[in-house]
Amino acid sequence: MSEFKVAPANASAGVKLLTWVDNRFPASKLWKEHLSEYYAPKNFNFWYFFGSLALLVLVIQIVTGIFLVMHYKPDAAQAFASVEYIMRDVPWGWLVRYMHSTGASAFFVVVYLHMFRGFLYGSYRKPRELVWIFGCAIFLCLMGEAFMGYLLPWGQMSYWGAQVIVNLFSAIPVVGPELSLMIRGDYVVSDATLNRFFSFHVIAIPLILLGLVVAHVIALHEVGSNNPDGIEIKDKKDARGVPLDGIPFHPYYSVHDLLGVVTFLILFSAVVFFAPEMGGYFLESNNFIPADSLKTPPHIAPVWYFTPFYSMLRATTDDMLKVFDVLVIVAAGLALLKGRFSGLAKAVIVVATLVVLTGFGLFKFTGIGALSGCDAKFWGVLVMGGSVVILFFMPWLDQSPVKSIRYRPDWHKAVYAVFVVVFLILGYLGIEPPDPLKTAISQVGTVLYFAFFLLMPWWSQMGTFKPVPDRVVFHAH
Amino acid sequence: MKRFIASLLVAFSLAAPAFAQEGGPAWDKFPTERLTDQAALQHGAKLFVNYCLNCHQAAYMRYNRLHDIGLTDDQIKSNLLFAGDKVGDLMKTSLAPQDAKAFFGTVPPDLSVITRSRSGPNGSGADYLYTYLRSFYRDETRPTGWNNRVFPNVGMPHVLWELQGTQRAVFEDEKGEGEQVEHVFKGLKLETPGTLSTADYNADVADLVAYLQWMSEPAQNDRVKLGVEVLIFLAIFWVISWRLNAAYWKDVR
Numbered sequence: 001m002s003e004f005k006v007a008p009a010n011a012s013a014g015v016k017l018l019t020w021v022d023n024r025f026p027a028s029k030l031w032k033e034h035l036s037e038y039y040a041p042k043n044f045n046f047w048y049f050f051g052s053l054a055l056l057v058l059v060i061q062i063v064t065g066i067f068l069v070m071h072y073k074p075d076a077a078q079a080f081a082s083v084e085y086i087m088r089d090v091p092w093g094w095l096v097r098y099m100h101s102t103g104a105s106a107f108f109v110v111v112y113l114h115m116f117r118g119f120l121y122g123s124y125r126k127p128r129e130l131v132w133i134f135g136c137a138i139f140l141c142l143m144g145e146a147f148m149g150y151l152l153p154w155g156q157m158s159y160w161g162a163q164v165i166v167n168l169f170s171a172i173p174v175v176g177p178e179l180s181l182m183i184r185g186d187y188v189v190s191d192a193t194l195n196r197f198f199s200f201h202v203i204a205i206p207l208i209l210l211g212l213v214v215a216h217v218i219a220l221h222e223v224g225s226n227n228p229d230g231i232e233i234k235d236k237k238d239a240r241g242v243p244l245d246g247i248p249f250h251p252y253y254s255v256h257d258l259l260g261v262v263t264f265l266i267l268f269s270a271v272v273f274f275a276p277e278m279g280g281y282f283l284e285s286n287n288f289i290p291a292d293s294l295k296t297p298p299h300i301a302p303v304w305y306f307t308p309f310y311s312m313l314r315a316t317t318d319d320m321l322k323v324f325d326v327l328v329i330v331a332a333g334l335a336l337l338k339g340r341f342s343g344l345a346k347a348v349i350v351v352a353t354l355v356v357l358t359g360f361g362l363f364k365f366t367g368i369g370a371l372s373g374c375d376a377k378f379w380g381v382l383v384m385g386g387s388v389v390i391l392f393f394m395p396w397l398d399q400s401p402v403k404s405i406r407y408r409p410d411w412h413k414a415v416y417a418v419f420v421v422v423f424l425i426l427g428y429l430g431i432e433p434p435d436p437l438k439t440a441i442s443q444v445g446t447v448l449y450f451a452f453f454l455l456m457p458w459w460s461q462m463g464t465f466k467p468v469p470d471r472v473v474f475h476a477h
Numbered sequence: 478m479k480r481f482i483a484s485l486l487v488a489f490s491l492a493a494p495a496f497a498q499e500g501g502p503a504w505d506k507f508p509t510e511r512l513t514d515q516a517a518l519q520h521g522a523k524l525f526v527n528y529c530l531n532c533h534q535a536a537y538m539r540y541n542r543l544h545d546i547g548l549t550d551d552q553i554k555s556n557l558l559f560a561g562d563k564v565g566d567l568m569k570t571s572l573a574p575q576d577a578k579a580f581f582g583t584v585p586p587d588l589s590v591i592t593r594s595r596s597g598p599n600g601s602g603a604d605y606l607y608t609y610l611r612s613f614y615r616d617e618t619r620p621t622g623w624n625n626r627v628f629p630n631v632g633m634p635h636v637l638w639e640l641q642g643t644q645r646a647v648f649e650d651e652k653g654e655g656e657q658v659e660h661v662f663k664g665l666k667l668e669t670p671g672t673l674s675t676a677d678y679n680a681d682v683a684d685l686v687a688y689l690q691w692m693s694e695p696a697q698n699d700r701v702k703l704g705v706e707v708l709i710f711l712a713i714f715w716v717i718s719w720r721l722n723a724a725y726w727k728d729v730r
Binding site for chain 2 (some may be wrong): 085087098251252256272288
């Protein structure tokens, strides 16, 4: 506990009040630690806008969400009509609703760019592993939040999208059917599902999300921000203990981020006011038809931000499992031949490989029930889940001697470019109805996506690295 | 960075032709300038109430919202309210759903947001409706005696037939692959003219579709107007925040 301070007798009322508060709550301390004396590297570039923008979008979503809940009815018989009521009869309701629907997509745009910044400059590397892990947890929450929120307008795409995704859980062996029943609260998506998704969307997940955002920022401010050079600015400090390349977050980055915020708001408003449907990508045309449990739409596609992962789910067919068989055998073979493992570890590898191969159905031909394996849908769910969960392991997958892409071999940039293109192509294919060619492309994409991560411990060390400077590269504005 | 933008461009150029591939007959372009033409919207509202609202409803739309297209309460009451409803009422129909099912085989869909729900690979929802309402033709094999080019075997009869007249579909037999003879659609031919010329009928349908498009989001014209103001404000604010940022950052070396 800090010393009890007394304001000078002639101090202004404001100072006296602040002293009174500071003796009871660390107001000035928090302000200093997180803003006025939080030293951030001075060489932040364009990519560093997206963290504060994500926070801005979170606030937009919460505030607009509060006003939407005042008028929305989580009732299968009234939900669709209540959304149209908001659009027509509630004063400014259309604006609030469009801000919320556009905000959902904007959230993912901003978060994807924020995450990619981490990729580029190794922001997940030691000592920022927990910053990254909290961030990945935020991303997972965001996906849950978006998925459940999308059911609420109760249109055809809401309904059938939820139906398809909840059905995926039934592919899990043994507990699957019970689990999907528990999620829906009914045998089909219904009023019960709408009510629980509403509850999760407005209370449960936002609570977790806010807690994680706080943890993300506290962890970041504990270790300090990374920068485009991937240099620890805390290694070079002046006599006062202030990093030489650091500047106070406030006012330098608060005014800097203000510029980012206004730029973002220009783009955001352009969508809200001139293209709220964004050509069917933000608001799908099918979702203007009320949910009908008896009419399945000919083509069900998730909203754009889920499509890369959905593509990988669809890519996992029976044929794909055969590819997995080969890949697992090659990986296990290399581990046994090249890896320096003890005899026991080798035995574990062999057993694990056999178990996985059995799961893929490699021994189905024997006709023995226990060896029939799981169907491709289950592996698809696992692949889809794995494609997100693998992000958590980035701090340990990346073994490169430098953090930033700037000092990596040039061909590493090409690897990242291929990864981005693969991710975008997977995203595009996830919107499209499947056909054999597109499935084949998405299968190649899935293998490349996972190869990027799973082979990272090897490729990230290869090549000639450039010398990392002592101080950050900065050109005065 | 440059490479990243380049890859984004590649991805979007891949995405663009995606919409062009799906099938069905092409849709005609709805003349969008009618959306901001109050006379057209008012005429469309009149056609809507006279011809559509008997079977369809627009249950999310209130009559008095027609103020936005320049109609007064008195005009609404004397010209558009038939069942003695109040001007603040929703546009409901008196046709019971079970009767509708018996008459047409299905309950006619609500038209409040119909244009927003019908956009697709061939164009906007307004394009679809503009084409649909001009593509009915006589077909004695159907229970109603009518069929439609863009919505085959539709349950709805041609409500506007008195205005348009009757069309017939022209098919020609063509030799396809091998011995097969294909029944190829060659177009719609006006058989008996209606009370309107083709040009006048097209104009009427355009007005009706303009009204439907407006009704699907009555705030849309205000939205665009407000959007311009918001963007002007943000542009000014952007300049201020740009200079503010520069003023602070000139100290950073």
